[in-house]
Amino acid sequence: MPTTHDIHAYLLEHSPWVNRENTVDGCKNGDPMREVRQAGVAWFGSLDTMKKAHAEGCDLLIVHEPIFWEHSAEEKNWRVIEPGVAKQQFLDDSGLVVLRAHDSWDNWPGIGIRDSWAAGLGLTKRIKEGTVWNLHGMYEIAPQSLREFACFIARKIAPLGEDCVQVIGDPERIVSRPALGVGCIGPDKEMVESGADVMIVCYDGACYWAVRERLAEMGVAIITLEHGTTEMWGMENLCHHLAEAFSPTPFRYYAEHPRTWTVRTVDSSGTCRDLG
Ligand SMILES: [Fe+2]
Numbered sequence: 353m354p355t356t357h358d359i360h361a362y363l364l365e366h367s368p369w370v371n372r373e374n375t376v377d378g379c380k381n382g383d384p385m386r387e388v389r390q391a392g393v394a395w396f397g398s399l400d401t402m403k404k405a406h407a408e409g410c411d412l413l414i415v416h417e418p419i420f421w422e423h424s425a426e427e428k429n430w431r432v433i434e435p436g437v438a439k440q441q442f443l444d445d446s447g448l449v450v451l452r453a454h455d456s457w458d459n460w461p462g463i464g465i466r467d468s469w470a471a472g473l474g475l476t477k478r479i480k481e482g483t484v485w486n487l488h489g490m491y492e493i494a495p496q497s498l499r500e501f502a503c504f505i506a507r508k509i510a511p512l513g514e515d516c517v518q519v520i521g522d523p524e525r526i527v528s529r530p531a532l533g534v535g536c537i538g539p540d541k542e543m544v545e546s547g548a549d550v551m552i553v554c555y556d557g558a559c560y561w562a563v564r565e566r567l568a569e570m571g572v573a574i575i576t577l578e579h580g581t582t583e584m585w586g587m588e589n590l591c592h593h594l595a596e597a598f599s600p601t602p603f604r605y606y607a608e609h610p611r612t613w614t615v616r617t618v619d620s621s622g623t624c625r626d627l628g
Contacts, residue, residue: 353387354598356412356449360384362597367456369485375455376418376425381440382449388412390602393591395580396609399439402448405606412449413606414594416457416465416535416587419450457590458534459486465586466534472585473508473552475530480546488539490531490548498573499523501530501550505575513611514581520564521550521573530575535583538563544570554579580609 356379363377364370370377390412392405397415405413420427420436430436443450458465466486470478475491482488493501502519509517531539531548536557539548544567551558551572556579558564564574584607591605616625 353389354601355387356382356384356451359388359391359412359414359594359598360451360453363453363456367460369459370455376423377452377455378425380415380419380427380450380452381443382412382447384449384451386411386449388449388601390604391594392604392606393587393594394606394609395583395587397450398609399435399442401606401608402439402442402446402450404608405604406446406448408604410448410604412451414451414453414590414603416452416454416583416590418452453590457586458537459484460590461486463586463589463593465583466532468586468589469532469534469582473505473532475532479529480531480543480548482533482539482542486534487537488531488533488543490529490539490543490546493528493530495526495528497523498525498527498550501527502575505552505577509577509581512581512584513607514578515612516614516616518576519573520568520576525549525573527573532582533557535579540567541570544572548572550575552577552582554582578612580611 390409392410392413394401394415396417397419418427420430422429431440477492478489479492480490498521502517506517527550529548530550531543532552533539538553538557539551549572552575554577567574588605591603595603618625
């Protein structure tokens with residue numbers, strides 16, 4: 353049986369792009385030398401997901417994002433403040449080991465975060481790589497209106513639990529060169545200058561005036577989604593990959609982080625579609 357240390361070492365060994373001295377990847381709780389009988393894999397380690405994984409026999413949970421809401425190696429600040437106290441208490445009581453696989457899996461070729469995101473959206477023809485390997489990419493699609501492309505994306509992500517996409521740009525504008533990136537590190541200036549005409553970004557990484565309005569002034573359209581939506585296919589692939597690499601140890605995928613949902617008004621009087 354592998355240990356958490358073995359799984360972490362495997363990921364790092366195959367991630368030459370990760371700076372070992374400055375990475376958020378690593379063990380965030382528990383004993384990394386303990387043998388793993390069953391592991392869970394989740395985009396975000398919410399308390400509910402941790403409880404479920406533990407109840408279902410996982411002694412390790414592999415997550416992509418920080419469990420204590422802080423992008424740092426130690427995640428110190430919230431461990432002593434609620435709701436972090438309750439989370440830490442559960443971790444102490446259960447002994448659940450938590451491993452963060454972020455910097456390694458973001459750029460992993462073919463099945464990592466960026467490439468899984470592109471593949472899930474059906475963007476198969478990559479015509480431009482960003483300077484940082486596997487971080488940003490520009491793709492070719494059949495020319496279509498921004499409205500059509502946004503609908504296409506919305507349909508693709510519906511099975512992931514997000515019920516809408518938000519768009520900036522003329523709905524009738526014709527687009528053919530979407531660009532995307534890795535979670536919060538969305539496509540920006542470099543992809544615009546490379547000829548991209550619609551940027552697929554997430555709310556966490558692309559704040560309105562700092563990023564999206566600026567991109568609009570640069571002349572591109574913008575489609576925005578929730579962060580988790582853009583990384584879930586990648587985490588599912590991580591789960592499958594580790595199950596193969598560490599067979600017969602079982603790996604289970606958990607997709608239970610809280611979802612957003614949307615109420616839309618259908619006219620200027622404020623009638624809500626969901627309420628009729
Ligand atoms: Fe992320």
